[in-house]
Amino acid sequence: MKLSNLFIVLFCTFVAKAQVNSDSAMIKRFFDRELSKGQCYDNLKELCKGYGKRLSGSPIAAGAVEWSYNKMKSYGFDNIYKQEVMVPHWVRGVKEKATYRKSDTSKVERVAVCALGGSIGCKIEGAVIEVNSFEVLKALGKEKVKGKIIFFNRPMDDTNINTFGAYSGAVNQRSRGANEASFMGASGVIVRSMSLGLNRFPHTGAMMRYTDSVPKIPACAISTMDAEKLSSDLSKNSKLKFALEMSSEWLPDTLSHNVICEIKGIEFPQEIIVFGGHLDAWDMAEGAHDDGAGVVQCLEALRLFKELGIRPKRTLRCVFFMNEENGMKGGLKYAEEAKKKNEKTILALESDEGGFTPRGFSFDASGDTLKRLINYKRFFEPYYMSDFHEGGGGTDISPLKDQGTVLMDLNPDTQRYFDFHHAATDVFQSVNKRELELGAAGIASMIYLIDKYGL
Amino acid sequence: MKLSNLFIVLFCTFVAKAQVNSDSAMIKRFFDRELSKGQCYDNLKELCKGYGKRLSGSPIAAGAVEWSYNKMKSYGFDNIYKQEVMVPHWVRGVKEKATYRKSDTSKVERVAVCALGGSIGCKIEGAVIEVNSFEVLKALGKEKVKGKIIFFNRPMDDTNINTFGAYSGAVNQRSRGANEASFMGASGVIVRSMSLGLNRFPHTGAMMRYTDSVPKIPACAISTMDAEKLSSDLSKNSKLKFALEMSSEWLPDTLSHNVICEIKGIEFPQEIIVFGGHLDAWDMAEGAHDDGAGVVQCLEALRLFKELGIRPKRTLRCVFFMNEENGMKGGLKYAEEAKKKNEKTILALESDEGGFTPRGFSFDASGDTLKRLINYKRFFEPYYMSDFHEGGGGTDISPLKDQGTVLMDLNPDTQRYFDFHHAATDVFQSVNKRELELGAAGIASMIYLIDKYGL
Numbered sequence: 054m055k056l057s058n059l060f061i062v063l064f065c066t067f068v069a070k071a072q073v074n075s076d077s078a079m080i081k082r083f084f085d086r087e088l089s090k091g092q093c094y095d096n097l098k099e100l101c102k103g104y105g106k107r108l109s110g111s112p113i114a115a116g117a118v119e120w121s122y123n124k125m126k127s128y129g130f131d132n133i134y135k136q137e138v139m140v141p142h143w144v145r146g147v148k149e150k151a152t153y154r155k156s157d158t159s160k161v162e163r164v165a166v167c168a169l170g171g172s173i174g175c176k177i178e179g180a181v182i183e184v185n186s187f188e189v190l191k192a193l194g195k196e197k198v199k200g201k202i203i204f205f206n207r208p209m210d211d212t213n214i215n216t217f218g219a220y221s222g223a224v225n226q227r228s229r230g231a232n233e234a235s236f237m238g239a240s241g242v243i244v245r246s247m248s249l250g251l252n253r254f255p256h257t258g259a260m261m262r263y264t265d266s267v268p269k270i271p272a273c274a275i276s277t278m279d280a281e282k283l284s285s286d287l288s289k290n291s292k293l294k295f296a297l298e299m300s301s302e303w304l305p306d307t308l309s310h311n312v313i314c315e316i317k318g319i320e321f322p323q324e325i326i327v328f329g330g331h332l333d334a335w336d337m338a339e340g341a342h343d344d345g346a347g348v349v350q351c352l353e354a355l356r357l358f359k360e361l362g363i364r365p366k367r368t369l370r371c372v373f374f375m376n377e378e379n380g381m382k383g384g385l386k387y388a389e390e391a392k393k394k395n396e397k398t399i400l401a402l403e404s405d406e407g408g409f410t411p412r413g414f415s416f417d418a419s420g421d422t423l424k425r426l427i428n429y430k431r432f433f434e435p436y437y438m439s440d441f442h443e444g445g446g447g448t449d450i451s452p453l454k455d456q457g458t459v460l461m462d463l464n465p466d467t468q469r470y471f472d473f474h475h476a477a478t479d480v481f482q483s484v485n486k487r488e489l490e491l492g493a494a495g496i497a498s499m500i501y502l503i504d505k506y507g508l
Numbered sequence: 509m510k511l512s513n514l515f516i517v518l519f520c521t522f523v524a525k526a527q528v529n530s531d532s533a534m535i536k537r538f539f540d541r542e543l544s545k546g547q548c549y550d551n552l553k554e555l556c557k558g559y560g561k562r563l564s565g566s567p568i569a570a571g572a573v574e575w576s577y578n579k580m581k582s583y584g585f586d587n588i589y590k591q592e593v594m595v596p597h598w599v600r601g602v603k604e605k606a607t608y609r610k611s612d613t614s615k616v617e618r619v620a621v622c623a624l625g626g627s628i629g630c631k632i633e634g635a636v637i638e639v640n641s642f643e644v645l646k647a648l649g650k651e652k653v654k655g656k657i658i659f660f661n662r663p664m665d666d667t668n669i670n671t672f673g674a675y676s677g678a679v680n681q682r683s684r685g686a687n688e689a690s691f692m693g694a695s696g697v698i699v700r701s702m703s704l705g706l707n708r709f710p711h712t713g714a715m716m717r718y719t720d721s722v723p724k725i726p727a728c729a730i731s732t733m734d735a736e737k738l739s740s741d742l743s744k745n746s747k748l749k750f751a752l753e754m755s756s757e758w759l760p761d762t763l764s765h766n767v768i769c770e771i772k773g774i775e776f777p778q779e780i781i782v783f784g785g786h787l788d789a790w791d792m793a794e795g796a797h798d799d800g801a802g803v804v805q806c807l808e809a810l811r812l813f814k815e816l817g818i819r820p821k822r823t824l825r826c827v828f829f830m831n832e833e834n835g836m837k838g839g840l841k842y843a844e845e846a847k848k849k850n851e852k853t854i855l856a857l858e859s860d861e862g863g864f865t866p867r868g869f870s871f872d873a874s875g876d877t878l879k880r881l882i883n884y885k886r887f888f889e890p891y892y893m894s895d896f897h898e899g900g901g902g903t904d905i906s907p908l909k910d911q912g913t914v915l916m917d918l919n920p921d922t923q924r925y926f927d928f929h930h931a932a933t934d935v936f937q938s939v940n941k942r943e944l945e946l947g948a949a950g951i952a953s954m955i956y957l958i959d960k961y962g963l
Contacts, residue, residue: 212539249942250942410865439894439895469943487705
C-alpha cells in the first residue's frame with residue numbers, strides 16, 4: 054500500500070470512530086436528560102387522571118385531543134395540527150350485571166362482567182355451554198347450541214414467554230366469538246378474559262363488527278378467576294342458568310382527530326420520520342400502559358430534540374393516533390392523507406406495548422436497511438436494549454407500509470402487560486417512571502440515528 | 509481425512525447437537541412447569557403475609573425460620589436442617605417522630621422518618637447543616653458542626669442505568685454517616701433515602717456499628733421528597749430546628765438459624781452446588797423483593813428437580829441465609845461450617861436483587877470456567893435472559909470465595925428496585941407472578957447445566 058493510501062484508510066477509520074463516539078455521546082445526552090429531567094411521566098399523569106376513559110367518540114376522548122393539542126403547543130414545535138377523522142362511537146352504558154345460581158336452591162352468584170367493545174346491550178338468561186375453540190363449537194351442531202350462551206374458555210398459554218404470542222393464540226375468541234356463536238344460533242357469549250394467570254379483573258377489547266348475515270348477540274368478558282369458577286360450577290351442574298344484563302349501545306359515528314406535531318428538517322424536510330402511539334383508550338380505567346405510555350414517550354422524544362437544541366435534517370413528526378382500539382380509523386386516515394399529499398415517509402415507529410423497561414426494537418425492513426438498523430444495536434446496549442430483530446410494525450403505522458415506509462416498534466418487557474391490558478388495573482400508578490423514561494429516550498435515540506444517516 | 513475419521517467427526521457433531529437439543533428441552537420443561545404450575549408466588553405470599561417484618565433476632569424472624577423449615581419438609585427433600593447462628597438484635601421501637609418549623613411563627617411540619625438499622629434511640633432537637641459528602645462535612649470544621657444535626661443529601665444518580673451503581677454511589681452516607689458526623693461533633697444525622705427519583709417513603713438500611721472512639725449519635729432516613737423540601741426550607745432559614753425522637757435500641761445477640769435443604773447427588777454427592785437468598789428482611793414492610801423473592805425462587809428451583817423427577821449427579825443445596833441485612837452472620841456461619849466439614853462447594857448462586865424479570869447471570873469466575881458459563885447463554889436466550897457477564901457474587905455467598913467456589917448472581921431488571929428497597933412499599937403485591945417465576949426457572953436451568961457438566 055502506498056503511504057498516501059494508508060493515510061486515507063487511517064483517516065477514514067479515525068473519522069468513523071469519532072462519529073460512533075459522538076453518536077454515543079449524543080445518545081447518552083438523551084438518556085441523561087430524560088432520566089434526570091424528563092416530563093413524560095408528569096404528562097402521563099395529566100392524561101390519565103384528566104382523560105382516563107378516552108374511548109373513541111366520547112367527550113373524554115375529545116378532551117384528550119384538546120389536551121394533546123395544547124400540550125404540543127406549549128412545547129412550541131414548528132407545526133401542530135389536528136387531523137379530522139370519523140370514528141365509531143360505542144358506549145358501554147351504566148348497567149353491566151351477571152348472575153347465576155349453582156343450583157336451583159343455591160344463593161345467587163354475582164360475576165363481574167364487562168361488555169366487549171362493540172357488543173349490543175341485552176337482558177338475557179340461558180343455559181351455558183363451555184367450549185375452547187370454534188371447532189368444538191361447530192361440532193356441537195346448531196340444535197344443541199340454539200338459544201344457549203356460549204362460554205369461550207380457552208386460556209392464554211402461560212408457558213409462552215412471548216406474552217403477545219400467548220395473546221394471539223387466544224384472542225380470536227374475543228374478536229370472532231360472537232359472530233361464530235350467533236351463526237350457530239346462540240343467544241349470547243361469555244369470553245374468558247385475555248389475561249395470563251388468574252386474576253379477578255374482566256378485560257374488555259374489540260370484537261369484530263357483527264356480520265349482517267347473523268343476528269347480533271351480546272358478548273361479555275369475565276375474569277380468568279371467574280372463568281375457572283364458572284367452569285367448575287358447570288361441571289357440577291350443566292343446566293345452570295346465566296343471566297346477563299348490559300346497556301351498551303352504538304351511537305352514530307363521530308368526528309374526532311389525530312393530533313400531530315413536528316419539527317421541520319433543515320436539510321431534507323420532505324423526508325418524514327413518523328413516531329407515535331394511540332391516544333384513544335378503553336373505558337375500563339385510564340389507558341396508562343395502553344397507550345398513554347406510547348403517546349407521551351413519542352411526544353417526549355420530539356421534546357428532547359427541542360430541549361437539547363438538535364435541529365434534525367429530516368422532518369420529525371409525532372402522531373397521536375385516534376381509534377386504534379376499535380376501528381383503526383386514525384391510522385388509516387393518516388396514511389390516506391400522507392398518500393394524497395405524496396409525502397415521503399421514510400420511517401414510522403410505534404410504541405404500543407406498554408410503558409415497561411424497553412428491551413429493543415423490531416423492524417419491518419429487509420436487506421441492507423434491516424442490517425443497518427440491527428447494527429445500531431451497539432448504541433443501545435449500554436441501556437440494556439439489545440433485542441433488535443426483524444418483525445413487527447404496529448397497528449396504526451401498518452397502513453404506511455404500502456408507501457414504502459420502513460416500520461419499527463419499540464419492544465418493552467411485556468411480562469406484566471396482560472395484567473393491565475384493557476382492564477380496570479391500567480392506571481397511571483401501574484407505570485414506573487424510569488421504565489417509561491427509558492423508552493422515551495430510546496425512541497429519541499433511534500430517531501436521531503435515522504435522521505442523521507437516513508435509511 | 510480417512511472415511512473412519514470423517515465418521516467419528518460426524519458422529520461427535522451429531523452427539524453434541526443432540527445433547528444441546530436435550531438440554532434445551534429440559535430447560536423448556538423447567539420454564540413450562542414453573543409458568544403453568546409454579547408454587548413460588550404462593551410461597552412468597554405466605555412468607556410475606558405471615559412473617560413480614562422478619563428482622564434478625566425478632567420473634568417474626570424465628571417464625572419465618574419455622575415456616576421455611578416446615579415448607580422444606582413438606583417437599584420431602586433428602587436432608588433438611590437448621591444451622592444455628594447468633595445474630596444481632598436491634599429493634600426499631602414504637603416511636604419515630606420528626607418535626608420542624610420553617611420559622612419561629614410557622615406551623616409545625618411533620619416529617620416521616622425511620623431509624624437507620626442500628627441507630628440508638630433519642631430525643632434531640634438542633635439546627636441542621638446540609639452536606640453532600642464527607643469532604644464537605646470535614647471542611648466545615650468541628651466548631652461549626654458541634655451539636656448540629658448533619659443532613660446528608662446527596663441523591664442517587666438518576667442517570668445511572670445501573671441502579672445498583674447509583675446505590676453504591678450514595679450509600680456511604682447511610683452506612684458511615686453517623687460515625688463521620690459524630691467524629692466531627694454532631695448530635696444526630698438525617699440521611700436522604702437511598703431511592704431514585706422523588707417519592708414519599710423513607711428507606712431504612714444498615715449503618716455501620718458505632719466505632720468506640722466516638723459518641724453514639726442517632727441516625728434516621730427521610731424520603732427523597734422530604735429531603736428536597738427540607739433542603740429548600742433550610743435555604744430560606746438556615747437556623748430552623750429539627751426535632752427527632754426515636755425509641756430504637758439494641759438487645760443482646762440472639763440465636764437464629766440458616767435454613768437448609770438438599771437433594772443428594774447420585775454420582776458426585778460430595779460436590780455441592782449451593783443456591784440461596786436471605787430470609788431476614790427489614791422491618792418496614794414484608795421483604796417481598798428483598799429478599800423473599802430470592803428465597804422462594806431458590807426453594808422453587810430445588811422443588812422443580814423433585815417434581816420433574818430429575819436426580820442430580822451432584823448435591824443440590826438450597827440455603828435460606830439469616831441476617832444478610834444487618835450483620836451477614838448467616839453467610840459467614842455457613843462458610844465457616846462448610847470449611848470445617850471440608851466441603852467441596854463447586855458453585856454458589858445468589859438471588860438478591862428483587863423478583864423482577866430476569867435478564868441474565870453474572871459470574872465471579874475466570875478463564876475457561878467463565879467462558880463455559882458465558883457460553884450457556886445460548887440456552888437462556890429463548891427466555892430473554894441474554895445478559896451473561898463477569899462480575900458479582902452476592903453478600904451471603906461471598907465468604908465461600910476463599911474455598912475456591914465459583915460465585916454467581918441472578919440478575920433481574922432493576923429499574924424499579926429502589927422504589928421498594930427497605931421501604932414500606934416492599935410488599936407482596938409489588939411482585940409480579942410471571943417475573944418471579946421466570947427467575948425461579950432460570951435458576952433451576954442454570955443449576956441443571958452446572959450439575960450435568962460440572963465446572
